[in-house]
Amino acid sequence: MLADPSASNAQLAERCGVTSASLWRRLERLREAGILGGVQARINWRALGWEVEVSMRFTLDKTDPRAFDDFIAALREVPEITEIQSFLGSVDWRATVIARDMAHWQQIYRDRILTLPHLAELDALMLISTIKDSGELAL
Template structure:
């Protein structure tokens, strides 16, 4: 674990808001020179605090108007390995995230589709045919608010 000071936390806060900021723009926001800012960001990357930059796409603008969260319960786990399921579900482009969870379901998937009919096609032809799938529970996303920022 790395020790973070107030400037490091400020850098993380600004990068969480806009990961594309240049070192000079970031430095102006936290009161550092461009080289000092660059060195700090490099240190945070090398320590694993910054694992990469992320681009958020507007799925609705791209024609994907439906997002569904699926709870997936696998059947007999001895017959199908978790790795086999994860490998197969990772190949489905509509599946945006795969989370192995503890609780009622074994996995939680975030699936995007153009519309409900497209989602039904993905569910019937791709997800329900995955190895080991015993039960699927769906929750359609109505709205989403994201509060950006570090923990």
């Protein structure tokens, strides 16, 4: 299912060597257990002209008790951010930022990233290539 989420139940049943009804029951149990959360479309941003992808890592000044709430509220307002994650450890947050080109990235960085509240440290990692991005795991 991960390799081809558009496959029909009949195709999946054939691959698994079970009947369509049996496959449907198995999929329902997986959904009820919270293992399968649905089918998701993945947008190819580069095909739409968004050529730059940057992984930002943020460490906050935690002396203000509202630092996390203020920061995440401001981060959510940046429309070019496609993903936000929180961490334990020396890095508090990670976000994926996309831009049309380097000039657009520079504008986002100056106007939206550097103005985020409670920043203590930030690190920008420019994506060069993606080697693996499947989410697949042999079970």
